[in-house]
Each structure stands twice: as structure tokens, then as C-alpha cells.
Amino acid sequence: MTAVRPGDVEGLLRRGPDPRIAVILVYGPDTGLVAERARRLAESAVTDPADPFALVKLDGDTLAADPGRLVDEAGTVGLFGGQRAIWVRSGSRNYAPAVEAVLKGGSAATRIVVEAGDLAKSAPLRVLCERAAEALAIPCYPDDARSLADLIDGRLRDEGLRISREARETLAASLGGDRRASLGEIEKLALYARGQAEIELEDVEAIASDVSASALNTLVDAAFAGQVSEVERLYRRFQTEGLDASVMLGGALRHALTLLAMRLDGDGKSPSALVAGWRGLHFRRQKIVETHFARWSPEALRRAVTRLQEAVLACRRAGGVFAHALAADMLVRLALDAARRS
Structure with a gap:
């Protein structure tokens, strides 16, 4: 089994997946977290994420209509050499056969990141990636208290800001259902507090939407x-x-x-x-x-x-x-x- 436990995901993202892994499936009910982790995994595999020859973006429905295309893209050599990655966005049709063909072909030289929705345990794509030794299945569930605190500290640190313990706890209490929404609130707070050394409770109360009131x-x-x-x-x-x-x-x-x-x-x-x-x-x-x-x-x-x-x-x-x-x-x-x- 190559299903990653929720508590192990951040550690895996920090150190990077095993280079022998051909396919990384990112799925779950938290669509914002799914999108963020898929982006991190896809962009970290290449030198220049803005280069469309290095980072290829494909739609799942396109692969459902042409399952062989993913194998072709995975086997393509970059125009100027270097590492390539493929970022597959989920569609409405079943494209598991395209992923299965890549796993059978063993194209680990190109990292393939599949951004999916909330897949049931019996979903063909999830079953395929959890059973294959050359694939990883990464679940994305709403943040808990610890991961929210890490998210708040990390994003504010990137903006050169600190946050007091009381302010962090108050902010965390208003977040957690969706990573994209949480990031939006944190970034809004960072913009409000720009120029300050530390964010205090009154800053959070002034700007954050307490959606769990x-x-x-x-x-x-x-x-x-x-x-x-x-x-x-x-x-x-x-x-x-x-x-x-x-x-x-x-x-x-x-x-x-x-x-x-x-x-x-x-x-x-x-x-x-x-x-x-x-x-x-x-x-x-x-x-x-x-x-x-x-x-x-x-x-x-x-x-x-x-x-x-x-x-x-x-x-x-x-x-x-x-x-x-x-x-x-x-x-x-x-x-x-x-x-x-x-």
C-alpha cells in the first residue's frame, strides 16, 4: 500500500517524494488544500514552473478521451533537457486507464501529479494509486489545530510578521474548513498588518471573518x-x-x-x-x-x-x-x- 497517512503528508512535502515514484495522486474534500499541495508537488519538480515545456498541464477529460496521451507526454524529452512534470486537473470522466498505462510503462523520470476531488475508497483512480508501488495517494482533509497554527506562522513569517499566541488562537478558531479560504483570511490579515512587527488580538478582531461564531x-x-x-x-x-x-x-x-x-x-x-x-x-x-x-x-x-x-x-x-x-x-x-x- 502506498497511501500516505494525513499526519505524514507535510513531512513528505518538505523532504520531497521518492524519485522512483511515477504518479502522485492528491485528493480529498478540502479542495483548497488539494489544489495547494498539487501545485507544490508539480512546481517543485521543475526548475522553471512558468516554462510550459517543463510543466505540462492536462485536463482529466482530455485523458479520458485519449488515454495514450499521458504516456506520450511522460516519455517526451524536454526541448532544452532538464526535469519535466505533468499536472493533471480532474475532470468529470474516468481517466484512470491513462494513469494505469503510465504506471505499467514505468515513466518515473517525469513526475505526474494528479489533482483529484473527494474520491471514495472504491474510486478506480484511488484504488489504482494506493495499490501501485510506483504511486502515492495523498489525502487532504480540513486542517486541525496543529496544522492551522503551522499554516498561520509559516505564511506570516513569509511576510516578515510575527503573531501573538492569543491572536493566533483567535484566528485559528475562525479557520479550518477549507485551505483556500484559510489562506485568504491569513493573507488579508498580513496585508492589514503590513509594517507592524507583531500582529495582536485587536488586529485579528478587526479584519478576520469569524466563520465559526x-x-x-x-x-x-x-x-x-x-x-x-x-x-x-x-x-x-x-x-x-x-x-x-x-x-x-x-x-x-x-x-x-x-x-x-x-x-x-x-x-x-x-x-x-x-x-x-x-x-x-x-x-x-x-x-x-x-x-x-x-x-x-x-x-x-x-x-x-x-x-x-x-x-x-x-x-x-x-x-x-x-x-x-x-x-x-x-x-x-x-x-x-x-x-x-x-
Whole structure:
């Protein structure tokens, strides 16, 4: 088996994968973390990531239509020599045969990084890469407290900034559902604090969106528990108070990602056992989160994550009252879906 444990991923990224590895699959529910790690692995394999002859980017649907193309690209010698890498972005079709052909051909001279979505254990691509000695399968789940602290310190250090312990803990408490969203908040804070020696608590409170605040949790919990009228009431309240539509949807997305990650890691555990293993979950939320686990299967959560991601993007593009109309409709539809599962 060449599946990498979540706790071992950062160490592997720091030291670099074994050069004998031909294919590296990066997958999981945290799409921002999947994209970041795939980029790091692809770009670190070449001297100049901006050189399209050195770093070749392919679409999964293209490979599904022409499985032999990946073998051809892997065997191509660079125009000016040097190491090459191929970065495959996931599509809607099955391109596992293209990856299988590369593994059979043994093209380890070219690093192939496959950026995939949230793959089930039985997904052909995941099964293939976990079983092949020449491949790695790297999972990407929402950051825990330790990895969030490392992420905050590392990104701020790159900007020449330090952060106090209290400020770090407060910032970390508002992050964690999606790596891309977390990085956005950290970079926004770094921009705000530029010129300072150290970031303090008041800086975090001034700029960071506390997406895990208890008030927002009431809306998210109502949606995933199927409480349609409560969702409508709370949404109107938060809209009147000026809360951004994409922030409300972002809270729902992070919750769905966390539910999905715990569902997959729990491997058949009961809702009460899953709640007991949820570190940091407030005791007042435990009963309603049990309801979430009881009503939402991994497959249903995957669909919810996809719909929420699309809705967040649509809200950011629409803005204003149109964004609120989209967000309210999305959350009500989530609640109706949950109610049907009761």
C-alpha cells in the first residue's frame, strides 16, 4: 500500500517524494488544500514552473478521451533537457486507464501529479494509486489545530510578521474548513498588518471573518438538521444585521466538509461516536450534530459540498441582494433535503 497517512503528508512535502515514484495522486474534500499541495508537488519538480515545456498541464477529460496521451507526454524529452512534470486537473470522466498505462510503462523520470476531488475508497483512480508501488495517494482533509497554527506562522513569517499566541488562537478558531479560504483570511490579515512587527488580538478582531461564531452556527445547524422555518428566520436576521451572503454559505460549506471528513475517517461509527470524537465541538451543539450525522451519508455530503462550492462562487459574482437571494435559496434547499432524510 502506498497511501500516505494525513499526519505524514507535510513531512513528505518538505523532504520531497521518492524519485522512483511515477504518479502522485492528491485528493480529498478540502479542495483548497488539494489544489495547494498539487501545485507544490508539480512546481517543485521543475526548475522553471512558468516554462510550459517543463510543466505540462492536462485536463482529466482530455485523458479520458485519449488515454495514450499521458504516456506520450511522460516519455517526451524536454526541448532544452532538464526535469519535466505533468499536472493533471480532474475532470468529470474516468481517466484512470491513462494513469494505469503510465504506471505499467514505468515513466518515473517525469513526475505526474494528479489533482483529484473527494474520491471514495472504491474510486478506480484511488484504488489504482494506493495499490501501485510506483504511486502515492495523498489525502487532504480540513486542517486541525496543529496544522492551522503551522499554516498561520509559516505564511506570516513569509511576510516578515510575527503573531501573538492569543491572536493566533483567535484566528485559528475562525479557520479550518477549507485551505483556500484559510489562506485568504491569513493573507488579508498580513496585508492589514503590513509594517507592524507583531500582529495582536485587536488586529485579528478587526479584519478576520469569524466563520465559526456561535451565531452563525445556529443557522448552519438548522440547515443540516432540516429546520426549514428556522433557516428562513435566521437568514433574514443575519441579512438585516449585515452579514455577508458568502460568509453564511462558507460556514455551511466548512461544516459539510468537516462532517464528510469525519464520516470517512469514522468508517461506520455511530453518530454519537462521531460526535464524541469531534474535538472542540461545543457541548450545546452535540445533540443537533448527531442529527446531522444521522441524516447525511457521505454521498449526500459530497453532493452538498459541490452545490455549496458552486453557490459560494455564484454569490461572490452576483453581490448585493442577488447574492442573498442565492444564499437563502441554497440554505433552504439544504434544509429541505435534510428534512426528507428524517
